[in-house]
Amino acid sequence: MGVADLVLLSTHLPAADAVPSVLPGLALLPHVVTVHGMDVGVLLTDGHQAREPDLVLVDLVTDLMVGHGTLRSLAALELGCPVLAVLGETALGLVDAGWPADDVCATGAGPTEVGARVRLLLGRDRRGRGPVPAQGGGHAEPEAxxxxxxxxxxxxxxxxxxxxxxxxxxxxxxxxxxxxxxxxxxxxxxxxxxxxxxxxxxxxxxxxxxxxxxxxxxxxxxxxxxxxxxxxxxxxxxxxxxxxx
Known part of the structure; x- marks a missing residue:
């Protein structure tokens, strides 16, 4: 796998420090990472999907609840690229099969682990698997x-x-x-x-x-x-x- 085009959605400020702060292991890899706020609209152009990145990472370290909401919004967009959620160590226990992400990674993961996860996500055949179900999909929404x-x-x-x-x-x-x-x-x-x-x-x-x-x-x-x-x-x-x- 060569250099991948990645997008990190994060509320971390300043944005220039988001990658080394949220996932330091990624900062040591050669991939191109573009940082945006938690607005999934950056992945759209005039209501249509823009050129998709190879992988979208979502920062749940800085703000867990906002990050989780962003994961759900991404699922509704039905992106063709995988989504990786980055969490704090203690938050990993909250992850279950219903989480709208293709994989999760702890913020303290080293470059070897991060690189392996990125390679697996990018190499995985997503054809026939479809996006993570949003509302009305295969996973029932939890009732209020x-x-x-x-x-x-x-x-x-x-x-x-x-x-x-x-x-x-x-x-x-x-x-x-x-x-x-x-x-x-x-x-x-x-x-x-x-x-x-x-x-x-x-x-x-x-x-x-x-x-x-x-x-x-x-x-x-x-x-x-x-x-x-x-x-x-x-x-x-x-x-x-x-x-x-």
């Missing part, structure tokens, strides 16, 4: 979860309360989603720490309490009681009976 007037939409990674969007961090979103998926169930602090922060997190359960407090504050005084504290055990998310779906 509603408890009371709180709606957690996994497809768009967004939360609305009383019809208004909530500005949550990634961990706050993951924590709320985990609780909302188990309405009425008491979840221990240890389990929340394990499921939301991961087995490799060495902090204590105090961080769970801090994030719960922030979640309640963002839900507002009229909804903070949806998250109940079970003294000495953990937390429970509850809404009006029959309002879980």
């Amino acid at each position: 979860i509603r408890v009371a007037d709180v709606v957690v939409d996994e497809a768009s990674w967004s939360v609305r309360a009383g019809g208004q969007p909530l500005d949550l961090t990634f961990k706050e979103f993951e924590l709320l989603r985990y609780l909302v998926q188990r309405p009425g169930r008491v979840v221990t602090r240890d389990l929340l720490l394990q499921e939301v922060w991961g087995l490799d997190y060495y902090g204590g359960t105090r961080t769970v309490d801090v994030h719960i407090r922030r979640l309640r504050a963002k839900l507002g005084p009229e909804r903070e009681s949806l998250i109940s504290t079970i003294r000495g055990v953990g937390y429970r998310f509850s809404g009006p009976r029959g309002d879980h779906r």
